[in-house]
Amino acid sequence: MSTKRARALGWRIPFPRSVAGLWIFAIGAILLVMLGVQILSGIILAMFYVPTQELAFDSIIHIMRAVNHGELLRNMHAIGASLFFFACYLHIFRGMYYSVYRRPYVKMWFISVTLYVLLMVVAFLGYSLVWGQKSYWAATVIASFARAIPWAGDTLYAFLVGGYAPGTPMLGRFYVLHFLLPFVIVVATLFHIRTVQSAFAQAMKKTFSEKSCRRLLFDYQITDLDVIKTTLFLMLFAWFLFFAPHYLSSADNFIPADPTVTPAVVAPEWYFLPFFSILRCFPNELVGLTAMCGSVLVFYFLPWLDTSRARFRHYSRLVKCGFWIWVLNACFLGWLGSKALVGPDLTDGFSNEEGWIRAASQLSTLIYFAWFLLVLPCRRFLEKQE
Structure with a gap:
């Protein structure tokens, strides 16, 4: 036509x-x-x-x-x-x-x-x-x-x-x-x-x-x-x-x-691995389950978490860079989910003979939620509002 x-x-x-x-x-x-x-x-x-x-x-x-x-x-x-x-x-x-x-x-x-x-x-x-x-x-x-x-x-x-x-x-x-x-x-x-x-x-x-x-x-x-x-x-x-x-x-x-x-490694398909990594990285099962559900349900609250009203041409370079860091971190979470969960908690440090997968998973989980709970609410201070 x-x-x-x-x-x-x-x-x-x-x-x-x-x-x-x-x-x-x-x-x-x-x-x-x-x-x-x-x-x-x-x-x-x-x-x-x-x-x-x-x-x-x-x-x-x-x-x-x-x-x-x-x-x-x-x-x-x-x-x-x-x-x-x-x-x-x-x-x-x-x-x-x-x-x-x-x-x-x-x-x-x-x-x-x-x-x-x-x-x-x-x-x-x-x-x-x-x-x-x-x-x-x-x-x-x-x-x-x-x-x-x-x-x-x-x-x-x-x-x-x-x-x-x-x-x-x-x-x-x-x-x-x-x-x-x-x-x-x-x-x-x-x-x-x-x-x-x-x-x-x-x-x-x-x-x-x-x-x-x-x-x-x-x-x-x-x-x-x-x-x-x-x-x-x-x-x-x-x-x-x-x-x-x-x-x-x-x-x-x-x-x-x-x-x-x-x-040796119990893991779901690749598209579930980031959330599975969040689920299992905490010693307490209820905390892990809450974190996993929260990692999905947080998308419902993006209209209120993102306080910026800037148009795309006014997006801060710092925010754009932070977004791609968040994407890479989500992929890294998926990779961690495919590995055996070994090592101590994040508070005990990364250097341990048993491994560092648990500590890295906990750190990546914190970075995952930091984008939603810290970066997005602060966007309005970094960008020109319209």
Whole structure:
């Protein structure tokens, strides 16, 4: 369709310059495509999966070996989850960098964070369903932290596990939730698209008719960019799928779950590692659980923690530098989460024959929260307000 035709039909919806300028980070279309890939491949896999302690792992092996194109579908689902979170983190980092949690984007930001929380829950449930050695112990360790919650901990643990130890009841519950929650994500995504359009229109101070709003069509320029971005991302997806299908997986997860053998390092998938590092770095389980939940829920409070009202061109270089330090620190937290937790606490120092992973994890956790609780509230003193 020509540009004049698109303008005549009233499909042009303005968007901030940050979307057009740093186009590689504006990847909402990629997330939509990957969501569709995950749902379609998940529905097919659900037809063959058996959520029992005895047959869960064997059913996955059966899918990969006996079902037509089963290995392709299973790898597509597993690799798609990793690349889905990779795109999601780029999307979040871009939003934080341009401070799109301010007005008029507050509602859009709340829905975005809610979508991210739902994605984390669905991914954890799906990872547990593999019932390999790594996923079994990761689910066991995470579920055991529920007991640290005062008063309701034992009840919550019994609800999650369904017995004295993880087994068939837990798999059945995780399987049902893993199948149903993606449809909740689809509904929330529709609301998110709606709020994105409304927020962009409000930001550009332009009104649209009800008929135009119902179409939910973005600017044709954004659509053209989305085609390019999606194609490049799918090329990356295809490379992993056909040339390195198990590169993002752990070898331990190709071993059936054995409750009598504990792996040397118990860790979830890479996209959970920063939060897992925060969870386990404190000796007290309740403190670790509170810190991990706080590291996610703090994103809800960014509209109030960031006191600056400066436009992007007036952002302080010091704040920009601090943001990239925070990003690097989050990646470092992920690396620490993949290592065995050894060494003393941060108060005892780094020099110890046992190692320094615990002390480094605690220091990185403090840096993680310092960005939200110290740097953002002080931004208004460093930048020109408008």
